[in-house]
Amino acid sequence: xxxxxxxxxxxxxxxxxxxxxxxxxxxxxxxxxxxxxxxxxxxxxxxxxxxxxxxxxxxxxxxxxxxxxxxxxxxxxxxxxxxxxxxxxxxxxxxxxxxxxxxxxxxxxxxxxxxxxxxxxxxxxxxxxxxxxxxxxxxxxxxxxxxxxxxxxxxxxxxxxxxxxxxxxxxxxxxxxxxxxxxxxxxxxxxxxxxxxxxxxxxxxxxxxxxxxxxxxxxxxxxxxxxxxxxxxxxxxxxxxxxxxxxxxxxxxxxxxxxxxxxxxxxxxxxxxxxxxxxxxxxxxxxxxxxxxxxxxxxxxxxxxxxxxxxxxxxxxxxxxxxxxxxxxxxxxxxxxxxxxxxxxxxxxxxxxxxxxxxxxxxxxxxxxxxxxxxxxxxxxxxxxxxxxxxxxxxxxxxxxxxxxxxxxxxxxxxxxxxxxxxxxxxxxxxxxxxxxxxxxxxxxxxxxxxxxxxxxxxxxxxxxxxxxxxxxxxxxxxxxxxxxxxxxxxxxxxxxxxxxxxxxxxxxxxxxxxxxxxxxxxxxxxxxxxxxxxxxxxxxxxxxxxxxxxxxxxxxxxxxxxxxxxxxxxxxxxxxxxxxxxxxxxxxxxxxxxxxxxxxxxxxxxxxxxxxxxxxxxxxxxxxxxxxxxxxxxxxxxxxxxxxxxxxxxxxxxxxxxxxxxxxxxxxxxxxxxxxxxxxxxxxxxxxxxxxxxxxxxxxxxxxxxxxxxxxxxxxxxxxxxxxxxxxxxxxxxxxxxxxxxxxxxxxxxxxxxxxxxxxxx
Numbered sequence: 202x203x204x205x206x207x208x209x210x211x212x213x214x215x216x217x218x219x220x221x222x223x224x225x226x227x228x229x230x231x232x233x234x235x236x237x238x239x240x241x242x243x244x245x246x247x248x249x250x251x252x253x254x255x256x257x258x259x260x261x262x263x264x265x266x267x268x269x270x271x272x273x274x275x276x277x278x279x280x281x282x283x284x285x286x287x288x289x290x291x292x293x294x295x296x297x298x299x300x301x302x303x304x305x306x307x308x309x310x311x312x313x314x315x316x317x318x319x320x321x322x323x324x325x326x327x328x329x330x331x332x333x334x335x336x337x338x339x340x341x342x343x344x345x346x347x348x349x350x351x352x353x354x355x356x357x358x359x360x361x362x363x364x365x366x367x368x369x370x371x372x373x374x375x376x377x378x379x380x381x382x383x384x385x386x387x388x389x390x391x392x393x394x395x396x397x398x399x400x401x402x403x404x405x406x407x408x409x410x411x412x413x414x415x416x417x418x419x420x421x422x423x424x425x426x427x428x429x430x431x432x433x434x435x436x437x438x439x440x441x442x443x444x445x446x447x448x449x450x451x452x453x454x455x456x457x458x459x460x461x462x463x464x465x466x467x468x469x470x471x472x473x474x475x476x477x478x479x480x481x482x483x484x485x486x487x488x489x490x491x492x493x494x495x496x497x498x499x500x501x502x503x504x505x506x507x508x509x510x511x512x513x514x515x516x517x518x519x520x521x522x523x524x525x526x527x528x529x530x531x532x533x534x535x536x537x538x539x540x541x542x543x544x545x546x547x548x549x550x551x552x553x554x555x556x557x558x559x560x561x562x563x564x565x566x567x568x569x570x571x572x573x574x575x576x577x578x579x580x581x582x583x584x585x586x587x588x589x590x591x592x593x594x595x596x597x598x599x600x601x602x603x604x605x606x607x608x609x610x611x612x613x614x615x616x617x618x619x620x621x622x623x624x625x626x627x628x629x630x631x632x633x634x635x636x637x638x639x640x641x642x643x644x645x646x647x648x649x650x651x652x653x654x655x656x657x658x659x660x661x662x663x664x665x666x667x668x669x670x671x672x673x674x675x676x677x678x679x680x681x682x683x684x685x686x687x688x689x690x691x692x693x694x695x696x697x698x699x700x701x702x703x704x705x706x707x708x709x710x711x712x713x714x715x716x717x718x719x720x721x722x723x724x725x726x727x728x729x730x731x732x733x734x735x736x737x738x739x740x741x742x743x744x745x746x747x748x749x750x751x752x753x754x755x756x757x758x759x760x761x762x763x764x765x766x767x768x769x770x771x772x773x774x775x776x777x778x779x780x781x782x783x784x785x786x787x788x789x790x791x792x793x794x795x796x797x798x799x800x801x802x803x804x805x806x807x808x809x810x811x812x813x814x815x816x817x818x819x820x821x822x823x824x825x826x827x828x829x830x831x832x833x834x835x836x837x838x839x840x841x842x843x844x845x846x847x848x849x850x851x852x853x854x855x856x857x858x859x860x861x862x863x864x865x866x867x868x869x870x871x872x873x874x875x876x877x878x879x880x881x882x883x884x885x886x887x888x889x890x891x892x893x894x895x896x897x898x899x900x901x902x903x904x905x906x907x908x909x910x911x912x913x914x915x916x917x918x919x920x921x922x923x924x925x926x927x928x929x930x931x932x933x934x935x936x937x938x939x940x941x942x943x944x945x946x947x948x949x950x951x952x953x954x955x956x957x958x959x960x961x962x963x964x
Contacts, residue, residue, distance in 0.1 A: 204708040205918050208855040211700045212719060213455065213693075223455040225427045229413045229484050234263055236475045236485035237316035239306040239323050240495060241298035244332035244565040244883025245344070248296050248305065248325060255322040256308065261315035263479045265323065266307040268294040271474065275352050276441040279532035279570065280430030280464040282670050282731050286362055288371065288531040290353040293441055293470060298327075299346055299529035300565050301884045302495035309475045309483060332565035332883040336501065336526035339369040339562035346529060346563035362535050369563040371527050372535035376542060378555040378616045382507075385518040385554040389509025393591045397506065397583040398949045399932070401526070401877035402499035402572060402870075403887075405895055408457020409492040414472040415482035423450045424473055429463040429692050430732030431722045437466050438473050449473075453722035459694040460867070461571035464734045465532050467496045493888040497570030498877060500537055500561070501526040504583035508591055514602045515551050516591070519584065519616075523559035525576075528568040534561045537569070540576030544662055545584040546616035547819070550608035555616040565883050571734060573867065574928045577663055582950070585659035585933035589940055598643065599658055599937060600634055607660070610911070622818060623911035623921065626660060629823035629845040633658065636905050637825040637843045644941035653830045654840070655942025659933035661824070663926035664817035665740035665916065672813035673737070674728035675745040677706060677753045679806045681798035683777060683791030684716045685753075690730035691742040692722050696863075696924060697856035698738040702746050704852055705917055709750035711774045728809070736820075736922030739852060743917035744812030753808025760806060761793060818913045820921045821847040824865070824930025827902075828938045835958030837939070839869055840902040842931065849913040849921035857923055861906045864927030870896045872932040876951050 216223050253265040271293040279287040294304055306323055310316040333344040347353045347366050355362055363373040379385075386392065412426035422444065428434050431451040439446040456463065468485045475483035487495065507520040523541045527534045542557025572578075592599040608614050610624040634640070637656060645655035676688040687706050693699040703717040710716075720727060730742055754774055761779045762769035771782050779787040797803055825843040830836070844865050851857050874894045878886045887893040912919035932950060940946035945960045958964075 204704040211697045233482040235313045235316045237308045238304045241303040245330040246327040250326045252324040256319040259319045261311035263309040278466045280433035286535045371531045371561045373560045376557045380554040382520045382554045382556040386509040389517045391510045393508040398503045399579045401501045404460045404462035406458030409487045410467040411486040412468040412472040413484040414476040425452045451724045460573045464571040494885045499572035500569040502579040506587040516606045518554040520556045525561035528566040530568040532570045537576040541580035544577035545580035547614035549606045552615045581661045581929040582932045589937035623913040625847040625909040625911040626821040628909040633823040633825045633845040653942045655938045657937025658825045659930040661929035662819040665922040666737035668817040671731045673730040673742040673745040674811040675749040677749045677808045683794040686718045688727045690727040692733040705746045706750045736925045745810045747917045748810025749808045820926045824934045826934040826938045835954035843905040845907045848923040850919035861927045868928040868931030872935045
C-alpha cells in the first residue's frame with residue numbers, strides 16, 4: 202500500500218489543532234478534589250513536629266496527611282523494566298527531607314484556593330542540617346544523604362550496581378576493553394587530556410506533571426495520568442500503597458511533552474493516595490515552578506577524557522572517567538551513568554584500548570532522572586569535544602579525523618562488542634560537509650563587521666530499545682465492518698508514535714491508515730509495553746506491530762481458505778479485498794468480517810505479536826554548526842545547523858524531520874542558554890521561564906535536516922530509533938566551532954557571551 206516512507210499527517214493532529222479535550226486535566230469530572238503538597242524550604246532537614254490542626258479545620262479541606270499517615274513502603278519512582286537498578290529510597294512522605302521541594306504534607310480540598318489556604322496554616326518545626334550541594338565533594342563528605350538505616354535497598358544485585366551509601370555513591374561502573382588503557386595512552390605519541398562538565402537541564406515540557414484518580418464501579422483505583430510508562434506506574438503504586446496491582450488501572454491520554462521526565466512517577470502516587478483516603482476523585486497538577494523545583498532534571502556530569510593517538514590521527518585509546526550528580530533520590534542513577542560510555546566509545550573502532558569508569562553520587566538537590574539522550578548526551582559532549590581538540594593539535598580537518606576512525610557497517614566494536622549491521626555514518630559526515638559548505642567555510646572567516654563566522658562538527662550514536670530487557674506486545678483485531686483495531690501501550694509523547702505504528706500495521710495489512718483504529722495505553726485493555734523511553738517506540742513496539750499484523754493477516758487468509766477451499770498461501774489482502782496471487786478477487790474483507798460477526802461459527806480474529814531483541818542497533822547523526830561570534834560582546838549566534846541522520850528506514854519523513862529539528866534546538870539550548878542555578882542554601886533559583894532561558898525560534902538560525910537511510914535487518918522495515926540521538930551533537934559541534942573560530946573551546950556548559958568574550962580578550 203506504500204504506507205512506509207510516506208509523509209502521512211499525525212492521526213491526532215486535527216484534535217490537537219482544534220483544542221479537543223484529550224489531555225489528563227480535560228478528563229477530570231466536575232467537583233474533583235484538588236491535591237497540593239507542602240514542600241520543604243530546606244535542602245536537608247529532619248521534621249521535629251507538624252501542627253496540621255488549623256489546616257484540617259478549614260472549610261472545604263477533606264484531609265491533611267503527613268509522614269505519620271502514609272504507608273511505610275519504600276519504592277522507586279523510576280519507570281524502568283523490572284527489576285529496576287534504581288534504589289528503593291523513597292517513602293510517600295518522609296520525616297527526613299532531602300532537597301528544597303521535597304514533600305512534607307499532602308492537602309486534599311475542594312479547590313486550589315482552599316488547598317493553598319490550608320498549606321499556609323500547617324506549622325512545621327525542622328532540625329535544619331547542613332546540605333551536600335557539591336557533587337565533587339560527595340564521597341568525602343561527612344553528610345550522608347541516605348543510609349542503610351533508612352531502609353534504602355536495591356532490587357538489583359549490589360555486586361552489579363556497586364553502591365556505597367557511606368560515601369554517597371549510588372552506583373559505580375568500571376569497564377575495560379582491549380589492552381591496558383594507561384600503557385596504550387603513554388605509548389601514544391599524541392595525547393589529549395581534558396575535563397568537561399555538563400550542567401543539569403530542565404525538561405520544560407508544555408504540559409506540567411499531572412494525574413487524576415478515582416475509584417471505578419468495581420472499587421478499583423484508576424489513575425489517568427500524563428506518563429510515558431503506564432505499566433511501570435501501575436507496579437510502583439502497588440508497591441508504594443501496598444495494594445494488589447489487580448486493583449489498579451492506569452490510563453494514559455494525550456501527553457503534552459515528556460522528554461524523559463515523565464518516565465518518572467512525579468505525581469501519580471499523591472493523587473492515588475488522596476483517592477484512597479477520601480474515596481473521591483482527586484487531581485494533582487504541578488505549577489510551572491513545581492515542575493522545575495520538585496520533579497527531575499538531566500544529570501549534571503563531569504567527564505574526564507584521555508585520548509592517545511598517532512600523529513596521522515589514528516586513535517589508539519579513549520579513557521573516560523565520569524562523575525554524575527544524582528540529587529536527592531536515585532531514579533535512573535546507575536543506568537544513565539552507563540550510557541556515557543556505552544554510547545560514545547563504540548563510535549571509534551581503530552582503538553587498541555578503551556575504558557569507562559564512572560560513579561554517580563547523591564546530593565541534596567532536585568533529583569536527576571531520565572532526559573532525552575540519557576547519559577549519551579554527556580558522553581558525546583566530552584568525547585567529541587576532546588576529538589575536536591585532537592584535530593586542532595595535529596592540524597587535521599575534524600571531518601577527516603572522524604572518517605579515519607569511525608566504526609563502519611559490518612564491524613564489531615572493541616568497546617562493548619557491538620555488531621554493527623547497519624550504518625551510514627560515513628555518508629552522514631560527507632553529506633553534512635556538503636550541506637554546510639564545509640570546504641568553503643572551515644575553519645573560520647572574518648566578516649566585514651569584524652565578527653567571526655566559524656564551523657564545527659560532532660558525531661553521535663544512541664540505541665534502539667534496551668537489548669535483552671525490553672519486550673513489547675501488540676494486539677490487532679479484525680472488526681465486524683472490516684477495519685482493524687490496533688491495541689498498543691507505547692506512549693506517544695507528541696512525536697507521532699501512534700501514527701508511525703499505525704503506518705506499519707497498514708503496510709502489512711495492505712489497507713489505508715484510516716482503516717486502523719489506534720487504542721493506546723490503558724493497562725486494563727492494551728497489552729504490556731515498557732513505555733516510551735530508550736528510543737524503543739519504532740524499533741521495539743514497531744517490531745511487535747509487524748509480528749501481530751502478520752499473524753492477523755495469516756489468520757484472516759486461513760478463514761477465507763476454509764470458506765473458499767483456496768489454499769491460504771495462494772491469497773493476499775489488498776486494499777480491503779482478499780485476492781488470489783494471480784489477481785482474482787475472492788471476497789471482500791468486509792463481507793468476511795460481517796459473516797464472522799454472527800452465527801454459531803462466529804468469532805473475532807486477532808493477531809498478537811511480541812518483540813524483544815538481543816541487540817540495540819544504533820542510529821547515527823553527524824551534526825554541523827555554523828556560528829557567528831560577536832567579538833565585542835562575545836555573543837554567539839547559531840546561523841545554521843545541519844543534522845544528517847541515519848535512523849535506518851525513515852517510516853514517516855515529516856514526523857522524523859520534526860523530531861530532528863526539536864532535538865537539535867533542545868541541544869542548542871543546552872549548549873548556549875539553559876542554566877540551572879542554586880543558592881548556597883540549596884534553593885533552585887532558575888524556577889520559572891523568566892529565569893530559566895530556553896531558545897525561541899528567533900534565537901535559532903537555519904536548520905537543515907537530511908537523512909541517509911541504512912537498512913537495519915533486525916528492525917521493522919529496516920528502521921532504527923530517532924527520538925534521542927538528535928539532541929547529542931549540538932553542544933560539542935558548537936564547542937568545536939568556537940575552537941575553530943576563536944582558538945579555544947569551553948569545558949563547561951552553558952557557553953555564555955561573557956565566557957566567550959573573556960577568551961577573545963585573553964582574560
